[in-house]
Amino acid sequence: MPWPLLNITSYSRTIDYPSQSSREEVTRTHEEPPAKGGGAPFAGEQKLVNLVSGKYAWNQPGAQPQPALAAAEERQLQIGLTPYGFIKAALANAATEKKVKGGTEVSYSVNGKFKVSGVIDSQGLVVKTRTWIPNPVLGDMMIESDYSDYKDFSGVKFPSHIVQKQGGFTVLDLAVNSVQVNVANAALTVPEAVRTATAPPVRVESQKLSDGVWFIGGGSHNSVLFEYENYLAVVEAPSNEERSQAVIAEAKNLVPGKPIKYLINTHHHFDHSGGIRTYVAEGAVIVTSAGNKAFYEQAWKAPRTLAPDRLAQSPKKASFIEVKGEYVLTDGMRSLELHRNEGDTHNASILFAYLPKEKMLIEADDFTPGPPNGPALVPLALGLGKTLHGNITRLKLDVTTIAPLHGRVVPYTDFTKALEKR
Incomplete structure (x- = not known):
């Protein structure tokens, strides 16, 4: 039972590794005719802005930030699933390694809770990363990212094709056409409304x-x-x-x-x-x-x-x-x-x-x-x-x-x- 299929017309992601910040901007539309499946109906373009900095996560649907406390752990893990994020996290978390088909598997844990592993090929390129997060239906649900078709983007080797699956089904399939380094203002400032937000109790x-x-x-x-x-x-x-x-x-x-x-x-x-x-x-x-x-x-x-x-x-x-x-x-x-x-x-x-x-x-x-x-x-x-x-x-x-x-x-x-x- 795959996730509903949507067209991504624009995608950008800015990551600052020292501050563990990420800003993801997505513009998407329904297929025509719309694909069958779940998801809230919308018309035209849907724009999403998802942010995380350290232990704080929020969305920015307009001028005012919306705290997204429950998303913070996964968004932090997603930084570590990117090729360069994976290498940095492996170096910082006493990773172990073993030879596997296709290269070397590198594994480590985050906060003593989340297991992360990835495969580095013979050219020193990260071709796969994966971790597991809790899901009420699927239990320990695997998130796996595949990286292929590496290209030289102004001196930086980066995959031009990224596919991510969750629970065995594709949730993201991207063709990368631009990579920039040392982007200004990549480190995010956490809004006060997000910094002071607390999880509301379940209300009935x-x-x-x-x-x-x-x-x-x-x-x-x-x-x-x-x-x-x-x-x-x-x-x-x-x-x-x-x-x-x-x-x-x-x-x-x-x-x-x-x-x-x-x-x-x-x-x-x-x-x-x-x-x-x-x-x-x-x-x-x-x-x-x-x-x-x-x-x-x-x-x-x-x-x-x-x-x-x-x-x-x-x-x-x-x-x-x-x-x-x-x-x-x-x-x-x-x-x-x-x-x-x-x-x-x-x-x-x-x-x-x-x-x-x-x-x-x-x-x-x-x-x-x-x-x-x-x-x-x-x-x-x-x-x-x-x-x-x-x-x-x-x-x-x-x-x-x-x-x-x-x-x-x-x-x-x-x-x-x-x-x-x-």
């Missing part, structure tokens, strides 16, 4: 939608809690274990004494599946599309030494219910329907949920309500919305409310108006 806010139904938000992703006679069910375990633990705690606070028996997963994208393992540790059965079971079981076999979660610390076998087209979770008193959103280009097997009694739809990524009087949907988002609307019509569902897994709860009429707005 619950909203009762009807008897026995709660919308649990407070972050970038939402979950929905359902009370049955003898148990609870939750739709979606997004982000990571910390988020799932907070949602589980809120569920137990709202409905004490009932176990969470089912966790419904709409699709496998990491931002919507990063907290599933926490529910397995809790004893819940995972309800997901057919095919996802094999993916999760394979992914969860990976080591988790960098950030052991509850399931790694106390292993247990996961139980799954695989949904091929539709499935009804009922105890005779409450019914929750699960339907496959046929023709969805965001994820081919994505599910949405429907409560017939409440006339409520729960969906992920196919419609994210904007602010009142906000702009029209971008073309890609409009296409996803039309597909969802077509499936609602096909199934003859009577919907009055949408509880999206991004954004706020809205009347169904907000959805239909958004599809018509130009």
Whole structure:
């Protein structure tokens, strides 16, 4: 399952090795027509500016910096994965070496936590580097960079082709056409707002939608809690274990004494599946599309030494219910329907949920309500919305409310108006 394909129309990266600073600027567009897969829809060009200096990381989408505390470790590691960064880090970290096919493998560790290795060929050129970082779904996830087609750029040998993979899939494929040395102002000054930023606590806010139904938000992703006679069910375990633990705690606070028996997963994208393992540790059965079971079981076999979660610390076998087209979770008193959103280009097997009694739809990524009087949907988002609307019509569902897994709860009429707005 590769990452969604985007065109990079412009890319530059400035690194200052003494201060461990990096500024990465990327301009990218969707393919035409857009490739199938995940990622937030956008129109035209998307410009990203990602920065790190020492232990501080931030993004610069406009005039004001946005602290990115969680990205600091990886961005620092990425400096050490560049050809010259790798050599400098190896010299500074008591590296070891051994002969391998294609050259000499050099290995070292960073902060006693991250293992880094690379291959230097017979010409003294770095041709491969790799490390591992924690990922909620893939465990210790490998990042590997391949460097080839070295050229002389004004006296500096540098690869003209760079390919990076994460979790076995390509995330970057660059053709390098310019390299400059001793660039002015390469050492970054950390903005005060970034220097003083602290990681916010995981926040949950619950909203009762009807008897026995709660919308649990407070972050970038939402979950929905359902009370049955003898148990609870939750739709979606997004982000990571910390988020799932907070949602589980809120569920137990709202409905004490009932176990969470089912966790419904709409699709496998990491931002919507990063907290599933926490529910397995809790004893819940995972309800997901057919095919996802094999993916999760394979992914969860990976080591988790960098950030052991509850399931790694106390292993247990996961139980799954695989949904091929539709499935009804009922105890005779409450019914929750699960339907496959046929023709969805965001994820081919994505599910949405429907409560017939409440006339409520729960969906992920196919419609994210904007602010009142906000702009029209971008073309890609409009296409996803039309597909969802077509499936609602096909199934003859009577919907009055949408509880999206991004954004706020809205009347169904907000959805239909958004599809018509130009």
